[in-house]
Amino acid sequence: MTDHALLLVNLGSPASTSVADVRSYLNQFLMDPYVIDLPWPVRRLLVSLILIKRPEQSAHAYASIWWDEGSPLVVLSRRLQQQMTAQWTQGPVELAMRYGEPSLETTLTRLAAQGIQNVTLAPLYPQFADSTVTTVIEEARRVVRDKKLNVQFSILQPFYDQAEYLDALAASARPYIEEHYDHLLLSFHGLPEGHLKKLDPTGAHCFKDADCCKNASPEVLATCYRAQCFSVARDFAERLGLPDGKWSVAFQSRLGRAKWIEPYTEARLEALAQQGVKKLLVMCPAFVADCIETLEEIGDRGSEQFREAGGEELVLVPCLNDSEQWAVALNALCERAPVAL
Ligand SMILES: C=CC1=C(C)c2cc3[nH]c(cc4nc(cc5[nH]c(cc1n2)c(C)c5CCC(=O)O)C(CCC(=O)O)=C4C)c(C)c3C=C
Numbered sequence: 001m002t003d004h005a006l007l008l009v010n011l012g013s014p015a016s017t018s019v020a021d022v023r024s025y026l027n028q029f030l031m032d033p034y035v036i037d038l039p040w041p042v043r044r045l046l047v048s049l050i051l052i053k054r055p056e057q058s059a060h061a062y063a064s065i066w067w068d069e070g071s072p073l074v075v076l077s078r079r080l081q082q083q084m085t086a087q088w089t090q091g092p093v094e095l096a097m098r099y100g101e102p103s104l105e106t107t108l109t110r111l112a113a114q115g116i117q118n119v120t121l122a123p124l125y126p127q128f129a130d131s132t133v134t135t136v137i138e139e140a141r142r143v144v145r146d147k148k149l150n151v152q153f154s155i156l157q158p159f160y161d162q163a164e165y166l167d168a169l170a171a172s173a174r175p176y177i178e179e180h181y182d183h184l185l186l187s188f189h190g191l192p193e194g195h196l197k198k199l200d201p202t203g204a205h206c207f208k209d210a211d212c213c214k215n216a217s218p219e220v221l222a223t224c225y226r227a228q229c230f231s232v233a234r235d236f237a238e239r240l241g242l243p244d245g246k247w248s249v250a251f252q253s254r255l256g257r258a259k260w261i262e263p264y265t266e267a268r269l270e271a272l273a274q275q276g277v278k279k280l281l282v283m284c285p286a287f288v289a290d291c292i293e294t295l296e297e298i299g300d301r302g303s304e305q306f307r308e309a310g311g312e313e314l315v316l317v318p319c320l321n322d323s324e325q326w327a328v329a330l331n332a333l334c335e336r337a338p339v340a341l
């Protein structure tokens, strides 16, 4: 069978580092109701306020990490797509971005025009969040509905607890762990607390106490992003035999004034340096590809902040990117993705 496509989907990047392109990308991204979950008029007002200063700051940050071939996130996702063509035997392997290009609409329309009726949709996010996974699935469904495409989806579920993903993550970090280091910080993308509270199936779990997500029931774990992050960290540390105290978890990339999930990476970088950590490893397991959030926020700004607070060296462990072990793992996960109802 060669008519079952694999469609990898990542977040997306601006078309270029110009302020205009960054503004247009941020506008599309932040106006998504799954990202800023406020009523349209309030969201419009808030995003318009954010778009006064943010595009210039972000354009500067993107320019500092941009590659000759383009955005690291998009280039690395393309390389992964290449790797996946050697793994996925059921049909073509395509790549789409939730924001910017190549869009889900263009890609799905092209696949349907080629006569493809089965698509395994693979949002490339290990942990579940409405702002990442749900928005991809809903956008893909919207395209199929609006364009009246004859396409049936299988959907890769969040794979934070799957052995193939965890083994690939452990293998990618092993060479760094085998060298001397004082502490490993697992820095995940943050989320506003409200996103978690909204999905709490018990209505009483989230933020009951600082450790609630560390002891989440299976029911809570199914949708709690923070609990899934702690689960990854624990399984990862167990695989590499890291003792307690040698590693910790934090959440980065806050935006706006709302309370985001804690502990904050910025605060942890400072605290670790003040506690005498000299060589710090940082890895970012919410991302499967390096991007502005890893390269600029951690690799550049985080590193500077850590050194200013008394640390000596921050080493950023690369994401899974286009490694062969990751491609093999992702293929196994995608092959067993369930058909969507
Ligand atoms: C309310 C704002 C945001 C939420 C919620 C959010 C969730 C979220 N994002 C990722 C993954 C990525 N985010 C990236 C960049 C990025 N994220 C936000 C805001 C929210 N993210 C902004 C404004 C930006 C743009 C950069 C900036 O201006 O700071 C990226 C990198 C994109 C790139 O081009 O490199 C990724 C990847 C996850 C996993 C997540 C929820 C868990």
Ligand SMILES: [Fe+2]
Pocket: 189, 253
């Ligand atoms: Fe983000």
Ligand SMILES: [Fe+2]
Pocket: 196, 205, 206, 207, 212, 213, 216, 220, 224, 226, 227
């Ligand atoms: Fe939780």
